[in-house]
Amino acid sequence: MEYKISNRMKDMKGSAIREIFKVAGDPSYISLAGGNPAPELFPSSALAGIAAELLENEPVLSLQYGVTEGYKPLREAIRARLMRIENIGTPDDDVLIVSGGQQAIDLTTKCLINEGDTVIVEEPSFIGALNTFRSYGAKLAGVAMDNEGMKPEDLERAIAENPNAKIIYTIPTFQNPMGVTMTIERRKAVYEIAKKHGLIILEDNPYGELTFDGTKVPTIKSMDTDGVVVYCGSFSKILAPGLRVGFVCGPAALLQKLAVAKQGSDVHTPMLTQLLAHEFMKQYDIDSLIVEMRNLYRHKCQVMLDAIEQYFPAGVTHTTPNGGLFIWCDLGEGVDTQKLAALATERKVVYVPGATFMTDMSKPCSGLRLNFSTMPDARIVEGIRILGEVFHDALKK
Amino acid sequence: MEYKISNRMKDMKGSAIREIFKVAGDPSYISLAGGNPAPELFPSSALAGIAAELLENEPVLSLQYGVTEGYKPLREAIRARLMRIENIGTPDDDVLIVSGGQQAIDLTTKCLINEGDTVIVEEPSFIGALNTFRSYGAKLAGVAMDNEGMKPEDLERAIAENPNAKIIYTIPTFQNPMGVTMTIERRKAVYEIAKKHGLIILEDNPYGELTFDGTKVPTIKSMDTDGVVVYCGSFSKILAPGLRVGFVCGPAALLQKLAVAKQGSDVHTPMLTQLLAHEFMKQYDIDSLIVEMRNLYRHKCQVMLDAIEQYFPAGVTHTTPNGGLFIWCDLGEGVDTQKLAALATERKVVYVPGATFMTDMSKPCSGLRLNFSTMPDARIVEGIRILGEVFHDALKK
8 A cells, every 4th residue: 555645744754863862772873962861870770769659649649641831749849940940930931841851842833834934943952852843834944053053134035035933942051962051142132033023932941951151141031021932841851851851831822722732642651751750859959860961971071172172174164062962073064974974874973964943955065063972981982073074084085 | 914715724613622632731620531641650750860861871862853754763663562462563564763653644645545535434433543633634534433443344335435545544442532442353354454445554553551460362464464553553642642642653665754754743752752752762671660550441441330330321322442542432312422521520520422422523422531540549430420311310300
């Protein structure tokens, strides 16, 4: 039988990252490709105790159907924490639990985007979000980035060129893939532009707590007095990604619709994983765990930056993140990092070529993303050394 | 700010069941409304031991990102079990893990349905599925049911009237909401009709194992030599629904697309819940647990049927299920069970009125669904007694 795939899905392919993951699963490869948190910081023993206790003492709560909006005490704990650490949340806002931050993006798109509408995105941006937008038939319009984030004047241009634009998608803090942070001035500008044109800002902030020096630029959501911002957060990078517990904070009027969409998608996020996140926050100090992560990632980032300075050819530029999981490098005009990725893979080092993160993936791209959170220090250095050789050879030609 | 909701979502409301659930959560109500499995059979101690062991001994596997298609050993175990107990699976088929059976419906719809296409459904049918179809802009075409399931001649009519029909959605075994089972002759007929017209059958079988006497009518998927059937199963009714672990077995060529859609929806189903299902099947005898469920539900169904005979007015008809969770009653032409539900709720008994399960929910409906799996025996009898009084009063008028 021949399968007629829907228009929205027929040109969709698995993300390049996903294919790279399959190679990267092989431990003989040095993977600088994924976005995996450092597994040595998973509080697995604490979670083991909590899980056993919950299933023994609260079997019905842990195993029976739950409500779509999420476990109420967890919603309340997240609401309180968002207020405390990010100054987020007005009386008109609500918090929903979702199955990872990805689902917040999915549901928001499903509720706001008609086929042919435009989503405005940073260029480069997170492939998982770009593909979700594409999977609902959205057109993507890229806004140029520099070390201060999305350029407001380019955002204005994108809106002018796309009268059907409905959403501005941004990862303002420790952006994926660039690792850069949008300045407060630009955040204010982006917020005002969105408000003026009646666009929703989808603020994705999975890495915000992973600040190396403890400083934070205020989230766009913290400025939101008009119900313009839908804010996505997640336990993936501050507890464990395999749990798939995320949350969304936004205008209650809109989140009601997201809950209807979620009901049709997976009914509710598993009770056990929600309860693990909730009990961990109750019984342990998640802020201390996050401080450990910050320290580890600051160190690993520095290891990678030092290796880049030592091994990469002069002329390769890189970002210098103040948090998060990623460094972005640029090999200079005319270099196609997709081709070089094949050579690197032959030498058992994998990274994600920059074209993956672009609105038009078919154009050659001289950028690439490196992840520093997953590999041990020595493997980071070795991986960068090998990449340095591959890049030297390529740039000589 | 005013929110412009997408066309596909703007008329969507939370399901009536979901609103009823909110009342039904109050223990002073007798809920015959939900589809909750009997919590006393959750193997919570076994799962507590497994969860603790997994998190202690396999922290990275349990907590790190996993692959979108699902944990491979679980996929293989399900594949083997489907072959053993349902004779399902050809070399062209694949198995994916999904976040509850609901997600299999969601992803299949997303991949096959364009806005304006038609999904053919049994009438009445599962509200969760109907709403998912609606949420992708699908038109619904109902096919009349009797005690032998969907009527093939009415299916032919629906296809003739809807040239854009793409999917036939059916719950052939212990149907939700009617509790009836499609005969083997009709299954064969439905399969041949689908094949002839190039339609996909979405066979939803969450209750199939809950057969009261151990007998089974072969699944439609077991007849599928042409890649026509996408089969959805779930651990919700044979282990625990709060885990949100389901699976889909269908043509690999199509399931590849479903995996791409799933990546954009929730990346992957949580590792811990997948591992719990897998380890439970490895370490314990899930077939014995299912036999316990069958015995309990057979008993509870009989308790409800006896009470219906005793308390309901003559002239109220009901189905006599051979498995599953539901009985369907019909109060006869002209009775609106939605109105009676309000009177029943005042007397602290809740059920789901039949209109909920119809393609056009606005029409009055004389049917209603009763669930027998959740309440203790005495509450079932008491609930039916009260409903009997409400119905007697109504039918007198």
